[in-house]
Amino acid sequence: MIDRLEKEVDMLERHLQVLRMVIENEPIGIVKMSNETGYPHHKVRYSLRVLEEENLIEPSSQGAITTDHTAEFVEDLDEKLDDTVEKLRDMRIESAPEAEN
Template identity: 85%
Template structure:
């Protein structure tokens, strides 16, 4: 159960890293992004597809570029992540009595 969540967080981290690179270096292509991130081309391509589906980037003849929606998403991102972290902190079972074997 937790392993799936960890994989999802890793994938989200990759998507956000790809978005950050597009914001900083637009327009930018898959090969350059792959070289900068160390992610294989197919993973960069998948992240770009996800970001495009969310209308955060769009393709251009020179590479990926941001959209009108990108700035608003970035402004809201920290607050949403903080909310998720708070929710996850509330799920901890630190003070629960130890389970019997």
Template identity: 85%
Template sequence: MIDRLEKEVDMLERHLQVLRMVIENEPIGIVKMSNETGYPHHKVRYSLRVLEEENLIEPSSQGAITTDRTVEFVDELDDKLDEIIDKIGGMRIDNAPEVEN
């Protein structure tokens, strides 16, 4: 159960790193992103596909570029991450009431 969550967080981290690269270097292609991040091409391509499905980037003849939605997403990102962190912190067993045996 926790392993799956950790894999999802790792994947989200990769997606956000790819998005950050597009924001900072647009237009940028898969090969350059792969070389700079160390992620294999297929993982960069998957992250780009996810970001495109979320309308955060779009393809161009020179590489991936941001969309109008990107700024809104970035502006909301820190608040969303804080909410998730708070929720996960509340799941800690040491925060739960004592269990009597």
């Protein structure tokens, strides 16, 4: 169960790293992103597809570029991440108190 969560977090981290690269270097292509991040081309391509489906980037003839929705997403990101971290903290199961002798 936790393994799936860890994989999802890793994938989200990759998507956000790819988005950050687009924001900082637009337009930017798959090969450059793959070379700079060390992610294989197919993983960068998948992240770009996810970001495009979320309307955060769009393709251009020179590479990926941001959209009008990117800035708003970035502004809200920290708060959403903080909320998620708090939810995860609330899920903790404290260890049972040791029996007193």
